[in-house]
Amino acid sequence: MRQPLAVIQAQAGAIFSDEDATLPLSFGNDVLAYETAQTGVAIADRSHWGKIRVADSDRLRFLHNQTTNDFQLLQPGQGCDTVFVTSTARTLDLVSAYLEADSVLLLVSPGMQQKLIDWMDRYIFFADKVKLEDVTDEMAAFSLLGPQSDRLITQLGAESLISQPIASHQNLEIDGFQVMVAVGSGLVSPGYTLFVPTEFAAQLWQRLTEAGAVSLGEQVWQQLRIEQGRPMPATELTEDFNPLEAGLWQTISFDKGCYIGQETIARLNTYQGVKQQLWGIQLDRDVPLQSTVMCDQEKVGVLTSLVQTPTGIKGLAYIRTKAGGNGLSVTVAGAEGTIVDIPFSTRGYLSPEAAAST
CATH class of the missing domain: 2.40.30.110 (Aminomethyltransferase beta-barrel domains)
Incomplete structure (x- = not known):
């Protein structure tokens, strides 16, 4: 039996992936969705992206030491994009991190959640207070893309996020359920990403589409991400390349001290070795x-x-x-x-x- 979200999407013309019956490849409107993402506001279902919750008292120190960006400077309600790399600075994944009061939510590439959990688990030692939880199936994620995204965010009551840094976020109650709204569409396109418990996903999707967001399928998402140059695992983010080669300089702190892969990245920068x-x-x-x-x-x-x-x-x-x-x-x-x-x-x-x- 299809989940309520998939039922609503099917009624809107969604064609689903053979590999993932919940992933809408297209809504039969690809040209319109492509244009709307650049001139209006479109909505993409990113629920198939992995989600990892990192909790307990050492969570920030741990993520600070495991990835390329600086977590020690962040406060709840803030976040960043960061890269998991190997000890030789080869890329594993580009991840968005959102700091909450008692945990950090990581939005990772589709299918990467278990690989990253296994990777992080190797570096959790006996005295470390770090807990990792795969919450992919518990949460849906939708991204609004386009210059009119601010209008929808204002209607939801999250106008304070307008013009805030990437991954800034706040929790709202919408129609009786909780939604986390975060700055950033996952692409260069202006926009926001919304996280909601899976049982309320259909209600939120319907609310956003009725407010004017045009449904955008995975095929158009891939068009936009390749056109804009967002690298992904198995294609651009592999152990053949490092994050400087992938053009991810904005995700790297060059002065935060030691972390996995730091020596290689610092050397490439110092000696212009890309x-x-x-x-x-x-x-x-x-x-x-x-x-x-x-x-x-x-x-x-x-x-x-x-x-x-x-x-x-x-x-x-x-x-x-x-x-x-x-x-x-x-x-x-x-x-x-x-x-x-x-x-x-x-x-x-x-x-x-x-x-x-x-």
């Missing part, structure tokens, strides 16, 4: 993933993601730093292409003095 970087790519036809990117008969990179969008075929590729970037003409498996900038990516080096002041 040998490849993630870029967007526009192609004139479809090609296989993992195809080699060529420039002047020389291998300069590898294609990691590709999608057909309403404005053409777009992808993501790691390109050798010395080969160039925005505007570079390339070929990929016989297709002609151009390297383009991606708004999700941040780049650059900090001097030791500048790094110490961040």
Whole structure:
């Protein structure tokens, strides 16, 4: 039997994934949803993303030591994007963290929750007061995307979040149930992400769509995330790449002290050792993933993601730093292409003095 949320979505025209019967791939309105995410307000169901609750008294110190961002500076109601990396600074996942009064909620990539729980569990020692709980099935997550998102947030009573930093959040009571509203859509698109107990998910979805949010399926989400350059596990976030190469400089604190992978990241920054970087790519036809990117008969990179969008075929590729970037003409498996900038990516080096002041 379908859950109430899936029933409502099906009535709105949702076509569901064969692998996950609760994941709407499309609502039969992909062009409209794509345009609305850039001009109005769309809503994407991100309930299939993993959710981990980290609790007990050592939770902040533990996460501070496990990931790239600075948790010690944060207070309840605040949050950050951070990256789990290996000891050699290879990427595991890009995660959004939300500090609550007695725990931290981590929104992780789909299917990554158990891998990250197992990874963190390796570093919890006998005296550490840290508890990890997979709460993926207990909570639904919806993201509002687009410049009109503020209007819906104001209608819900969360207008104080407007213009606040990414991952700032507050709890509201809506129609008798609790909702956590957080700044950030998961993409560069302006917006918010809302968390609600699963049993009230259908009510919240209906409330938001009746207020004017256009339903947006996973196919359009993938178009937007590739076009904007958000890296994901199994494609851009793998043990072949580090977060500097992935363009995730904004998730890294260069002065917080030791954490897993810190020495490698600091060395790459100090000695400007980033040998490849993630870029967007526009192609004139479809090609296989993992195809080699060529420039002047020389291998300069590898294609990691590709999608057909309403404005053409777009992808993501790691390109050798010395080969160039925005505007570079390339070929990929016989297709002609151009390297383009991606708004999700941040780049650059900090001097030791500048790094110490961040």
